[in-house]
Amino acid sequence: MIKSKIAGIGRYLPKTIVTNDDLSKVMDTSDEWIRERTGIQERRHAIKHKETSTTMGTAAAKIAIERAGITAEDIDFIIFATLSPDYYFPGCGVLLQRELGITKTEIGALDIRNQCSGFIYGLSVADQFVKSGMYKNVLLVGAEMHSMGMDFSNKGRNVSVIFGDGAGAVVIQPTQEENKGVLNTKLHSDGTYAEKLAFISPGSHGGYHADKMGADTDFGFEKDKPFASIFGTQKMLDDDHFFPDMEGKFVFKLAVTKFPEVINEGLKDAELTTADIDMFIPHQANLRISQFVQKSMGLRDDQVYNNIMKYGNTTAASIPIAMCEAWEQGKIKDGDLVCLAAFGSGFTWGSALLRW
Numbered sequence: 001m002i003k004s005k006i007a008g009i010g011r012y013l014p015k016t017i018v019t020n021d022d023l024s025k026v027m028d029t030s031d032e033w034i035r036e037r038t039g040i041q042e043r044r045h046a047i048k049h050k051e052t053s054t055t056m057g058t059a060a061a062k063i064a065i066e067r068a069g070i071t072a073e074d075i076d077f078i079i080f081a082t083l084s085p086d087y088y089f090p091g092c093g094v095l096l097q098r099e100l101g102i103t104k105t106e107i108g109a110l111d112i113r114n115q116c117s118g119f120i121y122g123l124s125v126a127d128q129f130v131k132s133g134m135y136k137n138v139l140l141v142g143a144e145m146h147s148m149g150m151d152f153s154n155k156g157r158n159v160s161v162i163f164g165d166g167a168g169a170v171v172i173q174p175t176q177e178e179n180k181g182v183l184n185t186k187l188h189s190d191g192t193y194a195e196k197l198a199f200i201s202p203g204s205h206g207g208y209h210a211d212k213m214g215a216d217t218d219f220g221f222e223k224d225k226p227f228a229s230i231f232g233t234q235k236m237l238d239d240d241h242f243f244p245d246m247e248g249k250f251v252f253k254l255a256v257t258k259f260p261e262v263i264n265e266g267l268k269d270a271e272l273t274t275a276d277i278d279m280f281i282p283h284q285a286n287l288r289i290s291q292f293v294q295k296s297m298g299l300r301d302d303q304v305y306n307n308i309m310k311y312g313n314t315t316a317a318s319i320p321i322a323m324c325e326a327w328e329q330g331k332i333k334d335g336d337l338v339c340l341a342a343f344g345s346g347f348t349w350g351s352a353l354l355r356w
């Protein structure tokens with residue numbers, strides 16, 4: 001039976017380290033406040049106007065491609081997960097194709113907009129394509145440049161202290177080896193609370209969901225005014241609708257419920273238990289969320305990998321960055337049972353179980 005496996009993995013973190021003390025110079029916050037609630041000590045910020053989600057994704061992809069023992073020309077499908085794309089459109093998939101110098105047009109490029117669970121969704125899509133025999137070398141990238149889209153004033157401090165920039169990538173190939181490859185992926189969504197963790201503009205909503213946004217219903221749209229388009233209105237700019245918004249406590253409560261649920265679903269399906277997990281890599285949302293999940297699932301410290309302390313929350317990039325780092329440190333070995341899980345905006349969540 002054909003399964004899909006991770007044949008190569010890479011990561012890229014920008015060089016600039018931004019500590020909690022650095023942030024406290026531009027907003028009213030403190031190292032103590034951030035560490036206590038999120039576990040984050042520092043994060044990376046990319047070089048503005050020189051680095052983008054695509055360039056960081058490309059750097060990670062080159063390493064993954066080399067480690068898979070192939071060249072960029074061998075890639076037959078690209079999946080790019082990000083919530084911070086270079087352009088409103090086209091997506092980063094084709095930009096990455098160009099950056100990698102892939103000129104052949106027989107390949108496809110797909111962009112995934114599933115925020116924190118983007119990598120798990122991408123892995124699930126790649127798994128189906130590879131298992132069906134349609135593609136042999138799928139490049140899956142998660143990359144984020146949050147530092148370009150955050151409000152670093154006091155108004156945005158509950159969000160901007162959490163997120164960081166970076167990228168991770170994997171090459172997915174078919175395998176017939178018995179003790180290797182993706183065992184299953186589980187995906188879920190619930191749009192009821194879409195606005196609880198959202199970046200609503202620019203967009204085509206034109207104020208349509210205003211009651212759900214918990215906002216003033218007058219967004220200042222004026223008929224036939226060119227500015228009253230997906231790019232929004234002056235009023236929306238003034239009201240800060242161009243930054244991410246999060247109801248932190250609501251997100252926390254749902255995340256710590258959905259993580260264990262979806263992990264157990266995958267384990268049950270594979271007839272395995274938490275004791276069988278060699279390495280659990282949660283989406284690096286918040287160290288407190290990861291610790292809560294670890295405790296409720298009865299996992300030991302050596303079964304869980306966290307690096308949010310160093311990089312903050314890098315959304316779609318957090319799982320491949322953490323998985324790559326754990327593997328580089330020898331914490332994931334051949335044959336190990338690796339469990340990945342994510343929860344995020346949408347809400348969407350999912351898990352993946354794989355034999356390394």
Ligand code: ACO
Nearest residue numbers: 028029033037116157158161248249251252285286343344
């Ligand atoms: N520094 C200092 N004070 C702050 C900061 C900051 N960076 N941000 C907010 N505050 C203040 C608020 O203004 C508020 O002050 P007030 O009481 O005078 O009004 C106070 O701190 C409490 O604000 P809350 O927003 O209620 O902060 P909370 O204690 O809920 O902590 C946090 C916020 C850390 C986000 C928390 O809700 C949480 O852990 N949520 C989980 C969600 C999460 O981590 N999401 C990550 C991204 S989403 C994902 O990946 C799934």
